[in-house]
Amino acid sequence: MEVKRMKNADELGAVLERERGKFANANPKSAAQYEAASAFPGGSTRSVLYYPPFPLSIAKGLKSKIWDVDGHEYSDFLNEYSAGLFGHSNSAIKDAIVTALEDGINLGGPNRYEACLASALTKRFSHMERIRFCNTGTEANIAAIQLALHVTNRKSVLFFKGGYHGGFIWYPNGGMPLNIDFHEKVAPFNDEDALDEMFALHGSEFGACIIEPVMSAGGAIPATRPFLVKLQAKCIEHSVILIFDEVVSSRLNLGGMQALHEIYPDITTLGKYIGGGLSFGAFGGRAELIDRLDMRRPDAVAHAGTFNNNVLSMAAGLAASTVLTKEAIDRINGLGDAAREQFSSISPDKQKMSISGQGSLSCVHFESKEVHDLYHLHLLMSGYYTARRGSVYLSLETTESEILGFLDATRVFVERFGNYL
Template identity: 40%
Template sequence: MLHKNTDATSGLEKVLADLEQDYRSRNPRSAEQVARAAQVLPGGSTRTVLHFDPFPLVIAHASGSHVTDLDGHEYADFANDFTAGFYGHSDPLITEALRSAIDSGLSFGGLNLHEEKLAREICTRFDSIDRVRFCNSGTEANLIAIQLARQAMGRSKVLAFKGGYHGSVLSFLGGKSMNCGMDNVVLAEFNAVESVEAAAVGILDDLAAIVVEPMMSSGGGILAETGFLQFLREFSTRHGALLIFDEVQTARMGRGGLQEIFGISPDVTTLGKFLGGGASFGAFGGEAAIMDLLDANREGAIPHGGTFNNNILSMAAGHVGYSKVATPGAIEGANAKASELRRRLTEVAQGADLPIQLGGYGTIISIHFQPNEVRRPSEIRTSAKQRKLVHLELLKRQIYASRRGTINLSLATTGDDIDSYVRAFKEISTLHSGFLRNT
């Protein structure tokens, strides 16, 4: 048995080496640009998630549901900027909104008409949000929401979850991080009631908030169990803490995000990614009693600044995108398309005798090559080498995807794009079933 596993490992190493060599030969201009950029940017990049070995592609152009790299290869885009590209590339309504906003001038240093319109659209869709404030990223939204909870409750501790990701300084994925304020953060296991109770022992009188993703995104596309979220709602209320739902990625899954689908209302919701229409964006909102602590008309209000909180590009593109492009009907149609893709991928895997779990929800699909359901990140068994194998093979077949194995559909994704992905996945599953089955 040991000899068989050793042979399989060496065989996979050989395949990966060949794929790397092929990748290098097909993408010399990307390689040159990354090397050039590395002279002024650490690793040639300013965003770690975009890195993969041997070097990431450099994108020169994007349109609709496709991207084109520096070497002229056109790909069907199934990464879609890690869910931020939900509108696809250069949607005409959003593009026109941006042009109109630019024509009216930038950096007003004052209020504008677009921010109220976007805020009203968000408050209309999310029953739990009476008021909303804008910022510049999901990271910023989560940081401020947590600090607001501490101020509102007069407490300091926050409970979060192992494998959760709430931004670049609130990452609980394991390994090194740039996290801040960890002395006041306790971690529990996702989808585990008893773990929450154990983690909270001794801090209940100082627990300000529980922050959770209704679906762990970076942690592996792991959907929360309804009973688990119901427990968190009851537990936080019972102990006088606020419940924060991080819907930075999952707002795209329904008219009012995953909270509407689960039927569970948090006290505060954080948003980001696609809601800026392709421009930088973050937001946090909730009950009026909490959010009005930021009302500058009130004596003793908590200040919340940010030069670009209401920047004209994010506000204009965000409003038009959310009100006219990502309509409830469009979201429902995209989810239906994703359901069909799930069905077809499952059929392919079964035909190749591959164990597979398709995590996520709606237009976010996470592929795990294993027979057992994934309830928390520690249960993921797909290896980094298997991820690399599938990723390089997809790129070879003109499918732009993420190394982590997540599929992110956009509203621009076409039936032909899905056919291309399924065809590529079938070829890869047939060619490498032995390596992918060896979990």
């Protein structure tokens, strides 16, 4: 059995290299672009975009489609890791950006868009009494955590394994050397017994606890409602400020996952798609917490940022708030739910090839990293653009026919490479 396993591994390695060779031959302009990017370590300024032999360089996008520099067309199932929820070049958002450009972009004061966007977001997230803007979801999470630690006068933060809260706040297997030091403790996700133990040992140390109601980068894994109920109760018991990172999960319900579960945190963080595809972040919550940033108060805490209210993001975000409707969310959630059901029926071995997620957010999992890479390459060469790690983020422009095509490509993969699972 061991000899057979080793033989399969050797064959798989050879197959993967062969497919990478086909990919390289089909994409000479992307290869040249990659070689020209030598000023970047590893040829890229974003770690997540790298995959061997080189990442595709994307030239343009329209609705649900993108084209690489070699002219190949793809159905975009990545959509900028959820920042591209609206698809490519949405007309309402595009028009808003053009109008804002005509009036000037670095105005150095409050502008005519920001208060309207703040009002739209606090109406959408009903328990968000006050809100502040920043530039990214990473910034929003850092600001929310630091504010919570300041208010509680504590130093430690509770995170969860697999959680991603930004480029310097994530907890994958094996750790992350560049993480900010929050004197953190990291608990298992969805483990109620471990949660009890963690709070029994360290509850009085925590100033903040942050969780994604649906883990995104960690594998599209929803938190169970009982787990969130217990987490909120423990935070209340130990006077810990509870933060819901809804940077991604808020796409699944108009009021966020908090409204779906009817479990409301002290602070909510937002980002990704909220800026209509432009850089944006926000954090908001109970007035008594966020009002600590009110500069009219003698004890005010400053929250600065040159681009916190940048005109283009404000205009795009305001336009985006009118595009995102319950009906639009429900439609793509339905597509995602149906896709996962069909994917599961295609998989010959649920232990070695599976899919998780909720609504329009999914992640494909393989037991073997090499098979995972092979599947990613197969999808690219079949015209479906996804993340190397298996993440799938549908956009408002995604069509049912594209879902069916994605499933057909998966069937072909199983037929061609299923013996390597």
